[in-house]
Amino acid sequence: MAILDFIFPRICHVCGVTLSPQERGYVCTPCLAGLPRTLYHRQKGNPMEMRFAGLFPFERATGHFFYSSGSEVSQLIQDFKYRHFRGLARFMGETAGRELLSTGFFSDIDVIVPIPMHFLKKARRGYNQTEEIATGLYNAIGIPVELSLRARRSHVSQTSLSTRERKENLRDIFALRQHHSLDNKHVLLLDDVCTTGATLAEAAETFHRSCTGTRISMLTLGVTF
Numbered sequence: 001m002a003i004l005d006f007i008f009p010r011i012c013h014v015c016g017v018t019l020s021p022q023e024r025g026y027v028c029t030p031c032l033a034g035l036p037r038t039l040y041h042r043q044k045g046n047p048m049e050m051r052f053a054g055l056f057p058f059e060r061a062t063g064h065f066f067y068s069s070g071s072e073v074s075q076l077i078q079d080f081k082y083r084h085f086r087g088l089a090r091f092m093g094e095t096a097g098r099e100l101l102s103t104g105f106f107s108d109i110d111v112i113v114p115i116p117m118h119f120l121k122k123a124r125r126g127y128n129q130t131e132e133i134a135t136g137l138y139n140a141i142g143i144p145v146e147l148s149l150r151a152r153r154s155h156v157s158q159t160s161l162s163t164r165e166r167k168e169n170l171r172d173i174f175a176l177r178q179h180h181s182l183d184n185k186h187v188l189l190l191d192d193v194c195t196t197g198a199t200l201a202e203a204a205e206t207f208h209r210s211c212t213g214t215r216i217s218m219l220t221l222g223v224t225f
């Protein structure tokens with residue numbers, strides 16, 4: 001047992017049991033197995049894809065786990081978003097990547113682009129959890145991560161807004177960094193959670209406006225249903 005594990009025993013972020021030395025992550029084996037997978041990657045026209053249908057062209061989209069407020073998945077996301085467990089975000093990204101690796105979901109994807117966070121917000125939090133998820137994904141699948149998008153401003157919380165207000169709130173919020181042209185590349189846009197899909201849609205439209213021939217697919221850790 002590592003000395004740090006002795007001083008700060010690692011516990012499962014879902015059930016609180018002490019993790020065995022074989023359990024290298026942040027969630028015990030039974031809890032990890034019990035998280036609800038959507039298996040949307042197997043389903044053309046799945047409920048997440050339907051949120052984007054007709055808005056802009058894309059190849060495919062999936063959210064790996066079902067997400068609802070108060071659920072175990074939401075508890076995990078809260079822990080890495082607001083309680084500084086950035087390693088948990090990497091662990092979850094790696095888990096999703098490993099599980100999707102053999103399914104063909106990543107075939108012909110050139111680059112992973114995480115949804116950015118405004119630099120002031122990132123400075124306050126110390127990290128962008130979606131970049132941490134991207135690092136975990138990279139560890140599992142080896143597709144490079146590029147921080148091609150930047151957030152031009154901080155956006156207010158979306159939760160209390162109507163669909164139209166959300167769209168207004170996000171208009172032109174993202175910009176492509178200079179020298180990050182992804183012309184003719186297949187980009188996997190990555191976010192932590194997909195609710196209405198407004199954030200991913202705005203990011204996808206930024207690519208479609210700024211690049212030529214860029215194809216878009218989308219992946220999130222959680223998706224509401």
Ligand SMILES: [Zn+2]
Pocket residue numbers: 012013014015016017027028029030031032
């Ligand atoms: Zn557990």
